[in-house]
Amino acid sequence: MTETPLAENIANQLRRDILRGKLRPGAPIKERDNAAEMGVSRTPMREAIRILAKEGLVNLRPSRSPLVAEPSLKEVMDAIDVLTALEVLSGKLACRNATEADLEDIRSIHAHMARIYDDADSLDLFEVDMSFHRAIARASHNALLAESHQAYLARLWRVRYLTASLRHNRARVLNQHGAILEGLHQRDVDKVTAGIGLQLEGLAQSVTQVV
Amino acid sequence: MTETPLAENIANQLRRDILRGKLRPGAPIKERDNAAEMGVSRTPMREAIRILAKEGLVNLRPSRSPLVAEPSLKEVMDAIDVLTALEVLSGKLACRNATEADLEDIRSIHAHMARIYDDADSLDLFEVDMSFHRAIARASHNALLAESHQAYLARLWRVRYLTASLRHNRARVLNQHGAILEGLHQRDVDKVTAGIGLQLEGLAQSVTQVV
DNA sequence: ATTTTGTATGTTGTATACAAAATTAAGGGC
């Protein structure tokens, strides 16, 4: 999993540029230009692009410039299906394996989110929401699962970001987080998985409105 | 997803070498040596190694030689958990989305396996078994799911290969394939997911014996 | 006018050269 640091940094930068919309979906990423712009050579830039390609944020075409991915509605829905399966599994395993420290971690994220939820800008709130879900995946104590889960979260970053600005979703999300947290505390698998399912169903619904 | 052809070829070659045991788990992969051996330069070899790293067959360490992965028992079990979730989802979706052609495809693979199952060598049989499961994932008509599923299958290739030689497993596997196929035909989600669950439980059990 | 082909340009693919880091080996002190 560890990568060479420079390529990793470039990948992080590129990822931000893509997700924040500086690089638009469908736009070509020219190695030389982008490398020059960041003051590095093509080699690490190539590696960075490959990293993002594996994450699904970039599409590679042989001998042609890679393109920023523009997922179709179906692709987004498909990704949500997979993410749901992964997160439900996370929830199940977390009920079994989560330590008290894990729960405390999740709880504090939830508290933080509740504290800022009505006046934070959507980006900040969104970051916190992401970390809540990642914390659950971590609490499964299955590193592979956490990694795959995170990959799908990243893939859905952009649509999630777009839907996060739908203000009426906020209260619902927060309530569901509370229910999930409660379920984890009681080690109640059904409650947790139900909460996760509902939440991602909500995401799917929001997506159809935004796209 | 498309990669530059040379790197892809090298990755395929390397993957075979790893899975067949020519490159032992824990062994370092030196870019220069391996590249020279295959008659290519370091650059595409590096890319190939990165590809395998994303598949989990190779572990990258900054500024040190990459190592052929040697997954612990826990890691294998974790991977099986995730694979199960992905394959169960595949089964569910396949019940809904599989076309008649998809089912025919799966059926013919099953028939082929039944035909060769008592005298084929374990490697051939194993390849067929893999393709059966991949066909189910494809029948879900969720490309991302199929891709992730395949990635986890690849990650488990080696242990699966080792357990495939346990001859007493063969009949059980074949029967379960039959049950899954029947369930798909009847669009019976419970039957399919139960079959898949059983099968992968069996794998988990075999693994504990082999490792 | 349309299609085809040739050429020019730009971009990726591969190889190699150089720099930095890590490993190994050697040497000196205890």
Added chain:
DNA sequence: GCCCTTAATTTTGTATACAACATACAAAAT
């Protein structure tokens, strides 16, 4: 003999140079 320090070697990280391929445009032929 053992350990620490240090030099030599090996190996990866990065940059750059060159080759192959693709695209765009222009000119010529149908």
